[in-house]
Amino acid sequence: xxxxxxxxxxxxxxxxxxxxxxxxxxxxxxxxxxxxxxxxxxxxxxxxxxxxxxxxxxxxxxxxxxxxxxxxxxxxxxxxxxxxxxxxxxxxxxxxxxxxxxxxxxxxxxxxxxxxxxxxxxxxxxxxxxxxxxxxxxxxxxxxxxxxxxxxxxxxxxxxxxxxxxxxxxxxxxxxxxxxxxxxxxxxxxxxxxxxxxxxxxxxxxxxxxxxxxxxxxxxxxxxxxxxxxxxxxxxxxxxxxxxxxxxxxxxxxxxxxxx
Numbered sequence: 001x002x003x004x005x006x007x008x009x010x011x012x013x014x015x016x017x018x019x020x021x022x023x024x025x026x027x028x029x030x031x032x033x034x035x036x037x038x039x040x041x042x043x044x045x046x047x048x049x050x051x052x053x054x055x056x057x058x059x060x061x062x063x064x065x066x067x068x069x070x071x072x073x074x075x076x077x078x079x080x081x082x083x084x085x086x087x088x089x090x091x092x093x094x095x096x097x098x099x100x101x102x103x104x105x106x107x108x109x110x111x112x113x114x115x116x117x118x119x120x121x122x123x124x125x126x127x128x129x130x131x132x133x134x135x136x137x138x139x140x141x142x143x144x145x146x147x148x149x150x151x152x153x154x155x156x157x158x159x160x161x162x163x164x165x166x167x168x169x170x171x172x173x174x175x176x177x178x179x180x181x182x183x184x185x186x187x188x189x190x191x192x193x194x195x196x197x198x199x200x201x202x203x204x205x206x207x208x209x210x211x212x213x214x215x216x217x218x219x220x221x222x223x224x225x226x227x228x229x230x231x232x233x234x235x236x237x238x239x240x241x242x243x244x245x246x247x248x249x250x251x252x253x254x255x256x257x258x259x260x
Contacts, residue, residue, distance in 0.1 A: 001132055002029045002045045004036075006052045016139070017051040024135050024162075037063060049135050056139040058132055068140025070155070073109035077116055077151050089117050091243045091252045092225045097121040098178040101219075103165035103212070104128075108137050108158065110183055110227070115154040126160045127168060134162040169215035180216035183227040184208055213238050217255060226253040 003021045005013040009031050021028035029039055029048075036048055036059050050057040057067040070077075080086050088110060094100065094117045102111045105126035115124045126141075128134040138160040146152055161168070169180070184207065208226070216224040228234050230244045230251035240253025 001026050001047050001049065002039065002043050003027070003049045003051065003135075004029045004031045004039060006050055007031065007033070008053065010053060013051045013053055020049070020051065020135060020139055024131060026131075047132050049132065049139075051139065055144055056136055058136050068107070068136055068144060070112055070144065070146065070151075071107065071109050073112040074146060074148075074151065076113055077148070077154070080113065080116060081150065086113060087245060088113060088225070088227070088252060091254050092179050092181065092223050094118060094179055098222075099123045100179045100181060101125045101177050102127065102181045102183070103169070103216070104183050105137060105160070106133065106183065108141055110181065111158050112151070112154055114181070115157050116150070120157065124158045126158050127163045127165050128160065129162070129164050131162060134160065166209060166212045166215060169212065169219055172219045174218055175221045177219050178222045180220045180224045181227075182208060182212070182216070182225065208234065208238060210238060213255070217257060220257050222256070222258050224255040224257070228253065
C-alpha cells in the first residue's frame with residue numbers, strides 16, 4: 001500500500017498524507033500529476049490511500065475506489081436525535097457514560113452511533129485489524145464534515161486502534177468495559193452492500209474465534225453483542241441469544257453479563 005494526495009497537492013493534504021504515512025509505516029508518494037493506476041503499478045502496490053482536502057479515499061489495484069462516508073449511521077443518528085429508538089442501542093443497553101469497544105469496526109458506522117449514545121462522559125474504542133481500512137477509518141473520522149455538529153463531535157470522540165481484537169481483549173482487565181461489540185461485516189457479503197465491496201479485498205473475513213467471545217465475556221460488565229445475518233448459525237455456535245426484527249436481514253445476538 002502507498003499513500004498520496006488528490007490532484008491538488010495543497011500543503012494541508014501533503015502534511016496529512018505524510019503524517020499518516022509515518023503512523024502506518026507505508027510510503028508517501030507525491031502525486032505529481034500522475035494517475036493513480038500508474039502510481040500503483042510503479043510501486044507494485046495493492047492499494048493507494050488518497051488524502052483529499054475534505055476526506056480520504058481508498059483505491060484498490062483493480063481500480064475500485066471508495067471514499068470514507070458514514071453511510072446509514074448518519075440517518076440513524078438523525079433519528080436518534082429526534083428521540084427515536086435504535087435497535088442496536090436497545091439490545092446492547094448502551095447508555096450515557098458507558099465504555100464500549102467495537103472489536104470489528106470496519107467503516108465505523110456502529111461506533112459512531114455508540115459514541116452518540118455514550119456522550120462525552122463515555123468512551124468508544126474502535127478496533128480494525130486491516131491496515132488499509134484502519135487508515136481510511138481513522139483519517140475519515142478525523143476529517144469528515146457532515147454538517148451536523150453533534151454527529152461530527154461523536155466521530156472525533158472515537159479512539160481508533162489498529163489491532164487484532166483477540167490480542168487486545170486478552171490484555172484488558174476483567175470487567176473493564178461495559179459493552180463489547182462484534183460485527184464481522186465482511187465474513188459473508190450482503191449482496192445489496194455493493195458500495196463497500198472494494199474493501200472486501202482488504203478485510204479480515206475469518207469467522208469469530210470462540211476464544212474472542214470468552215475474552216469478551218471476561219472484559220464486559222453488561223453485554224457482549226454480535227451483529228450477523230438473522231439466519232446465521234454463528235449465534236448458536238458462539239452462545240448468543242438472538243434479538244431480531246421483522247423485515248430486516250440483520251439480527252443481534254446478546255450475552256448478558258449482569259443479569260438485568
